[in-house]
Amino acid sequence: MDPHLLRTYVTVARLASFSEAARELGYTQSAVSQHIAALEQDLGATLLTRRPVAPTPAGERLLEHAGPLLLRLEAARAEVARSAGEPAPGLTLATTATALRRRTADALPATGVTLCVLPRAEIPAAVATGAADLGLVDGLAAPTDPLRLPDVAPLTVRGVAEEPVSVLLPAAHPLARRAGLRLGDLVDARWLDAPDAGVSLEQLRAAHGSAGAVGFRPALRYEGGDLRTLVTLVGAGHGLALLPSSLAAESAVGGVAGGGAGATVAVPLTAPRVVHRTELLHSGVVRGPAAALAELMAGERGDVTRS
Amino acid sequence: MDPHLLRTYVTVARLASFSEAARELGYTQSAVSQHIAALEQDLGATLLTRRPVAPTPAGERLLEHAGPLLLRLEAARAEVARSAGEPAPGLTLATTATALRRRTADALPATGVTLCVLPRAEIPAAVATGAADLGLVDGLAAPTDPLRLPDVAPLTVRGVAEEPVSVLLPAAHPLARRAGLRLGDLVDARWLDAPDAGVSLEQLRAAHGSAGAVGFRPALRYEGGDLRTLVTLVGAGHGLALLPSSLAAESAVGGVAGGGAGATVAVPLTAPRVVHRTELLHSGVVRGPAAALAELMAGERGDVTRS
DNA sequence: TCTTCTTACGCTCGGCGTAAGTATC
DNA sequence: GATACTTACGCCGAGCGTAAGAAGA
Helix, strand or coil: HHHHHHHHHHHHHHHCCCCHHHHHHCCCCHHHHHHHHHHHHHHHHEEEEEECCCHHHHHHHHHHHHHHHHHHHHHHHHHHHHHHHCCCCEEEEEECEEEEEEEEEEHCCCCCCEEECCCCCHHHHHHCCCCCCCEEEEEEECCCCCCCCCCCCCCEEEEEEECCCCEEECCCCCCCCCCCCCCHHHHCCCCCCCCCCCCCHHHHHHHHHHHCCCCCCCCCCCCCHHHHHHHHHHHHHCCEEEEEEEHHHHHHCCCCCCCCCCCCCEECCCCCCEEEEEEEEECCCCCCHHHHHHHHHCCCCCEECCC | CCCHHHHHHHHHHHCCCCHHHHHHHHCHHHHHHHEEEEEHHHHCCCECCCCCEEEEEHHHHHHHHHHHHHHHHHHHHHHHHHHHHHCCEEEEEEEEECCCCCCHHHCCCCCEEEECCCCHHHHHHHHHCCCCCCEEEEEEEECCCCCCCCCCCEEEEEEEECCCEEEEEEECCCCCCCCCHHHHHCEEEEEEEECCCCCCHHHHHHHHHHCCCCCCCCCECCCCCCCCHHHHHHCCCCCCCCCEEEHHHHHHCCCCCCCCCCEEEEEEEECCCCCCEEEEEEEEECCCCCHHHHHHHHCCCCCCCEE
16 A cells, blocks of 8 residues: 555546556556556455446545545645744745635735635645645634534644624515524525535535535535625525625625615524634644744634644 | 555654564564664654654654554555455444443344444544444534544444433432532532543533533543443542433442442533433445444434544 | 664565557447 | 557666664663
8 A cells, every 4th residue: 555556546546547647647557557456456456447447336435545645644744844844934824715804814924925715625635735834714613613624634723713604695685684584584595505705505504413404405506716706696696695794794785786786685694503613724833924823813712622 | 655664663653662663563673774764864854863762843743643644544455345355254343331232232133243342532443444343432422413533534423322411429429419410510529530431521521612621620530441440439439420321320329238338329410511422433335234233223313424 | 892773785576667468449 | 450458578776684883871
């Protein structure tokens, strides 16, 4: 189970071709063939069907492990490098589109910061592998709970903000005048599922337990990270969206002529008691400007936990 | 970062000796020296101080990663083997001392089962590496939440039981006549911390959030897995213990002469709303008798989640 | 001086590339 | 017959052991 063989295997599986994988990895086709053969012999199982090249059931199992394994290997390497070498000059912050807000943005130093907006799921990996020094992730959670993050490596997690969640609706929606909404009021509604721009429905499900997730299906899935687009889609009646309240309030004023067609309204979500939580991630070893920034952002809310 | 080098490194670190590690691994001392040198060169950092042999800060970081990494490597190998080879004849069930109860015990087939009681933290690893086909873990959690388990590999988790938690007190304790107890009533009490026999205080802390864990310190730590001993210790006044209610009720009847010195009483814990939860673990691939047993144990409570 | 890690050196085997072979479309 | 994976084979280098060297206790 040499990592090299593993890497070759995942590449072959991804590209569904020995020769393509060889090209990508800088080997000859022959070497790739030998890698796969060695791996199959070592594990005592056929991992791939040839012609067409596709993982066998056993190969599927291996694929589930191989990715995290290689990621963690890289994370280990990065962590050692960080704790041994001198800190790199710059500072990279990986964040989701909705996690970086005034409070945290104000803490950023004037120069030398690289900001990097990534999908929610990739932030822990970026921090673990050293691609970013710090990470900001947001998501839904039960009031006191930490976020459920994929744990690629032991990362330090600190809550930096917690706020209520609102539903963004078209101004013309029958429920738009309500002071608060329960999820139960909205079971029949059409939803926008926008995992990277707002709060995905899946997160709501996860935070609240399976109970709350009875029967709502997303009407439209938006994979971009741009909030403006999401608001426009809501205004156009394509569905409702879930947003942290402060963001929802800011965004809701829109509309073609300030209240005309396309206008949206934010109504607090009261029923499943969930909050929008923002957490700061960093690896165990943080030095130099990153450490200072982490302290600044965490402020007094430093409920440090070690995942 | 060859796994062999990693394995050598953790062995050297554990034994604090190159020569000892060589003996244990079946290498010559020279080879071990070369392994460490190769690893240090690859990572560009000194991992160990020599004379005495001890990990450097960078080496400490690596150690944190190396264990899980090697474990997961083995888990991957086991999973592939399971999904490819024919199922082994026997069936091994790994369980904590308090997780196996009537309902689950009744489901066990008459023959061919190996039962294996392990500390709570080792069960997921045993299941992931294939040392056990199924695992039973118990612990405290908020009412609907799953248990927080160390995730060594993707395991399938199914809740099999949930019940209230009780405090076991000496019959002579001033609070022993109460119908229910809040944790706040007991902040000044002396506690037994018995992670493998009952419910550890740390679990209570984790399940309820940091809030509940104000100021109670364990008076005595019991590392064994035997419930009888724990009850005896409580009866002797060494401290209170936390147990799932049904177990606490069974155990509480004791006492030297049924109510005399050493008798204990179980009082339900009402205040932090936590439950004692038992979960069944298995890897993605379960076949043969293990699959049947898993279905039996899970019954209708099969709230399958994938960690 | 003894123990323990490091370095030197030679041998063997693993792993890669070239090239021929084979199977499938 | 063309494409794509496998096998044969030779070469080079990685990695192990033996043995000599260096550095603490």
